[in-house]
Amino acid sequence: MDRVIVFLPSIVILASIALATIFYCRWLIKHYGEEFKSVAWHKEHELKVSLVLGTPLIVVYAPAVEELIFRAPLIIAFSSVTTNAWYGILASSLAFSLMHLFGKKVFMPEIIAARQGCEHQTDDVIVEANRIHAQLGKSVLRRKVWHAACTFIIGIFISYFAVASQSLWVAFGIHASWNLIMPFVAQVIMILGMIMCAVITRLFKRKQQRC
Numbered sequence: 001m002d003r004v005i006v007f008l009p010s011i012v013i014l015a016s017i018a019l020a021t022i023f024y025c026r027w028l029i030k031h032y033g034e035e036f037k038s039v040a041w042h043k044e045h046e047l048k049v050s051l052v053l054g055t056p057l058i059v060v061y062a063p064a065v066e067e068l069i070f071r072a073p074l075i076i077a078f079s080s081v082t083t084n085a086w087y088g089i090l091a092s093s094l095a096f097s098l099m100h101l102f103g104k105k106v107f108m109p110e111i112i113a114a115r116q117g118c119e120h121q122t123d124d125v126i127v128e129a130n131r132i133h134a135q136l137g138k139s140v141l142r143r144k145v146w147h148a149a150c151t152f153i154i155g156i157f158i159s160y161f162a163v164a165s166q167s168l169w170v171a172f173g174i175h176a177s178w179n180l181i182m183p184f185v186a187q188v189i190m191i192l193g194m195i196m197c198a199v200i201t202r203l204f205k206r207k208q209q210r211c
Helices: 002-037 039-044 046-077 083-099 108-116 125-136 138-165 168-210
Strands: none
Touching (some): 002 039, 002 046, 002 125, 002 168, 039 046, 039 108, 039 125, 046 083, 046 108, 046 138, 046 168, 083 138, 108 125, 138 168
């Protein structure tokens, strides 16, 4: 109970930040009104929506809520990184990764790209997200598994430093920073993967020609 009291101010402040952020985002969506449901409108305002809505949700709200759920109990339960703490870290990280298996894993750039390629059927964001989700089929499952695997690793990293530093703010800072740079890291990995595949394919073709 004493440790709960020690960390209570941090928990209350972080919870207040999460609440303020989600209220702001909901107000913003309500402010945009019916336009927010339009794929064409999102295409026209993609950067603006990403900055004023996407960034607060991904960099502030999601890390705040997830740290309160997954890391705050660890910090309260363990005062240092011990063997028992590692069991808690692994269990917390597993739960953290499994949570990321949910959701459609269809992103706005894909919806916009479908419209640009004249593959869309409606101008409704939700309808198009459902359609693309159904169209992707098994690749959605691969995305979910990949996402869960990545979040399991980053979860261990965040949990370790949360317990080691005994600070919810360290955990929040690492998580927020990761969410901020993750899109750029993912793009770099994708580009490197494409280059690697191209190089391997070219080498394989050269080998076949020699034979």
